[in-house]
Amino acid sequence: MRDRIIFILQLLFTLLVAAFLAVPAALSIAAGVTVNYFRGIQSGITLQWVAQVWELYAGTIMASILIALGTLAVTLVVGIPAAYALYVRGGRLARLVEEIITLPLAIPGLAIALALLLTYGGFGSFRRSWLFILAGHVIFTMPFMVRSVMAVFATIDVKSLDEGAASLGAAPWRRFIDVIVPNAAPGILAGSLMVVTLSLGEFNLTWMLHTPLTKTLPVGLADSYASMRLEVASAYTLIFFVMIIPLLVAMQWIGERGNLR
């Protein structure tokens, strides 16, 4: 009897905490499909706000997706070989490089943005292009890719696999493609999802770096919160949710599968 009461109290507490987090999200989503939020849901349900957001901000949504994919491409092409080199080489220098790559985790996005502006602000065409934001996102997300790939290297004895393939005659790039990458796939996948998710949601750094012509979804979101009616801003949030939640679920799923192996 006493156990049952404790269980019920624990359940209530858990639900309360969950509700504390979920209710605002639910309300926000509801607001995005309500005709008039101040009159409540009885005013009717509509997709007009979603349509309006699409009309106004489709550009930022596409921009975010492209930047996320671009960031992913760069972190894959640079991050995996970097992780491989750092892991195989080892030693003090490798540790130092790893620390430097990881530094953006500890530095506020605003500070990174400021540093980028100070350094490259003078290069007008770079400053005004999407590449500027892409560069910021790569700096911010690279540690996540490198770290998760290195973590998987630590579990598969990369050095032996590499030497094994070499003994059979495979040149370095061939070993990398045939043996290293396939066996690091779980780490690469986990890193990729993290990079895409972080890039899609990144605000601090992007807000500092953007120009009126290079807005991403989160920046557009802030813009709409400040200047649009509440229903439009909420509909915008709804679109963001629809994009990001499948990625989060996939990340969770892959993480669990990784643990089972």
Add this chain to the structure above:
Amino acid sequence: MSTMTRHGAALKVENCGKTFADGTCALARATLDIAQSETLVLLGPSGCGKTTLLRIVAGLENPDAGGRVLFDGKDLTRQPIEKRNVGMVFQSYALFPNMTVADNIGYGLKIRGVKRAERAARVAELVVLTNLGGLEDRRIDQLSGGQRQRVALARAVAIRPSVLLLDEPLTALDAALRERLRGELNSLLRTLGITAIYVTHDQAEAMELGDRIVVMRKGAIAQIGTPREIYFTPADRFVAEFVGAANIIEAPIDGTHLVLPGGRQPIADSGPRNQAVAMVRPETIGIVEAPASGLTGVVDSVRFAGDRQRIIVRGAASIPLTVDAPNTIKVHAGERIGLSIEPNSIRLLPAEG
């Protein structure tokens, strides 16, 4: 032996040493000749430099300046492992988890651009040779330790290497399996007739597999010889004790006899010295009735081991002597016995260390 076809290269390791960046010397400069189709075993305790030497031959480590590695007279010192056409079996096997058994075995052939059909035929041949039938499509994590070992071997042999390099290939297995696979490996090496270098710390493996054994200690070669030479005429005390069991007796020499606490023991050849370090193998000591003259001692303990019994005898020499006696002899602790040792089976070792 004479009908056997010979394969692989003749190897020459010339003046190869290895000093690591932090200054530790892993291998003192060593020179070795390995004949075509010979199996050479590098034997020694961990940290003796045997794996370093193997890795220098493989091309996974560079020797210190001045060292050279020659395959059939061709200098390959500057070539990385992928250009040396070696077959290597790693202690951890280093099998590719992302490939099936067949793909693992065929990987080296694929790299060499061998056509699919030809590759499949060669893989099938090796599957039969290494007794892996029915496992071709398995993933590596679905194999037992012994099966993995055989895949690693098949994969290394598939490319018809100039030399087969084996780095403690049986160490990861349990004792019974190790013994069985040792036999299989031996007959496989004889069948293939390929030049092979085999690294191990297990003297039983070294004895069974090696045409010649290189005993190593602290980064240097202690002795090179056939298993019989190594066993019967060890160069020094370290080799004597590392290979098989040995009684090492320090005693004064009186002309042609060792002067021991338990009596005088004749020896074959003492040379001009009056103090000796002598090695006597436990199985060369016979147990007899306590004689009026000659060597005697007192049985300290008897351990019955089935095929033989190990008897510890006190009082005969300055140290307790270990004797391997036939399992039919009946002695008991405390009994006074005589010891008969053939003078020829006593080996005098250099005095130092």
